[in-house]
Structure formats: structure tokens, C-alpha cells
Amino acid sequence: MTNKNVGELLKEHRKDKLGVSVREAALLVGVHYTYLSRIENGISEPSDEVLDKIAKKYKLSQEETTELFVSVKMTPSFEAALKGLKEERAMELMFRKKKK
């Protein structure tokens, strides 16, 4: 079993199994690419339904699918990642304000 988080695992499968970009994978799965990019980067938590769709479209084996679902629990807090992103953005905005 992996100790990777769900985003890392999805990115790995997208590249290894499909060799496509986030946009192309999102189109295949039927979700918006912005959503898939946030899942891969640990900002948004995927629903079971979305994970199921991804597993099917990426043609993951049963073992890989189970691993994917387990990896959601291994993922550090999505809230903390979003908070980190907000802080990073706030710093960026402050930096831009200072320059003006």
C-alpha cells in the first residue's frame, strides 16, 4: 500500500496510465480541469463518486482503486492546504500593494 496522498497518486496515474495533461484527463473523466488541478494539488477533496469515475477512466486495477480510496485518508488536511494557499495569496497581494 502507498503512503502517497491522493493528489500525488492521481498525478502519477494520469501520467503513467494515460500520458495526458490535466485538461485532457478532466475532459475524459467529465469534471472541470480546475477541479482536477485542485484535487491533484491537495486543495480539494474528491468525492467517492469522482474517485470512482477516475478509477474507471484511468483503467485502474482493483488494487490500485482500493489504494486510491485509502490514499484520501492518508492525505494531509485539505483545509490546511487551502489555508496555506490563502496565506500564500495574501502575501502575494501584500507584495503587490507594497510595490504600487
Added chain:
Amino acid sequence: MEYMSTEFAGLQAESDYNNFCSMVGRRQSPVFPEDIAETLWGIPTIFLEQDALEGDAIAYASFENNRIVVESCGYEPRDRFSNAHEVGHFSLHKYLVELGEVYDKHEHFREKQADAYASALLMPKDQLVSFLDSKAGLLDSPEYFIAITQDKFLVSKVAASIRLENLGLIPVENLKRSVWDYERSVNGEREEWGSERW
């Protein structure tokens, strides 16, 4: 200050695009900047939907966290340009930070360089010229060149006009007109076309 012309920035974009094509084994048109960043340097792009966070939509390159964040402004061609601009910062300027340079020095030049990079990345010169050769005749209007460039390369009217004017393919008057149209749509009523400023 590091010496770098906007022309060099454009050449760097074309070189990055060609390296990307070699790595994936195909040409990509239109170009998606996030694919270039991921394939060449393993840098992820996080896309946020419009109004996901408070305040105006921004895009930025985080050298510290090694990622690009693009908040949608609700108009995809502009989001693509913002994305390409941030890829440009990674390609052109990251080494300066690694060398310990204070990043906000010479900000204005770096922004211009990143804009030149984005323009060349989204509308590679060879592709643009051969596309126009195949679609446009000598007697077609500059407005037509701008419109078909927008459609083909998924860029805004202003971005298409700047690129075409820089390549000497449309007169500067048409670029000014595109900027005027844009400013009028964003800022509402302003000076009339043909006034002293325009």
C-alpha cells in the same frame, strides 16, 4: 540588473515550446502553458474558479512552493495569458531568486519580459505566420487578421493585436483601437476614439 531583451524572452518561449514538443512527441496548438510548466520543470498549476477567493482574480508564481496559481477572471483567453506570463517568470527569472537576487528590483522590466514570453508562447511566430499565410490574403483587413488569430490561438483581442503589431503584421493604429475597445469595456465611458490620447 540582468540584461535581457523582450526579444530574448520571446526566443526563450519558443525554445521552451520546442523542447516541450520534443518531450511529448507532438506539436500542441493551441498551447496550454500548464502543460509546458509540468512537462519541462514538474511545476504544477492550481486553477481556482472565479470568485473562489476574495478580491480581484490574480495569478502568481510561487518560487518558494514551486507552483503557479491562476485564479480565473471569467474570460479564458485572459486566464491563459496570465498563466503563460507566470510560466515566463519561472523560465526567465527563477534562477535570479536562486542566486539570491531581491526579486522586486527591476520589477517593470521583468513584467515586460514575462509578457513578451507569454505572447510568444501562446502565438509561436512560425505557427502564426504560416497560419496567416494559409488563411489571410494581402487585401484582408487587419481586423480580420486579429479575429482569426484570436480564434486559432485562444487569445484576447488585445493579446492578438500586440503580437501582430510586434511582428509588423498589422498597423499600430489597429493595436491602439483594440486597446481602446478593451479599456472602454473595462472602464466604461472614456475619451472618444480619435481624441488626442488615441
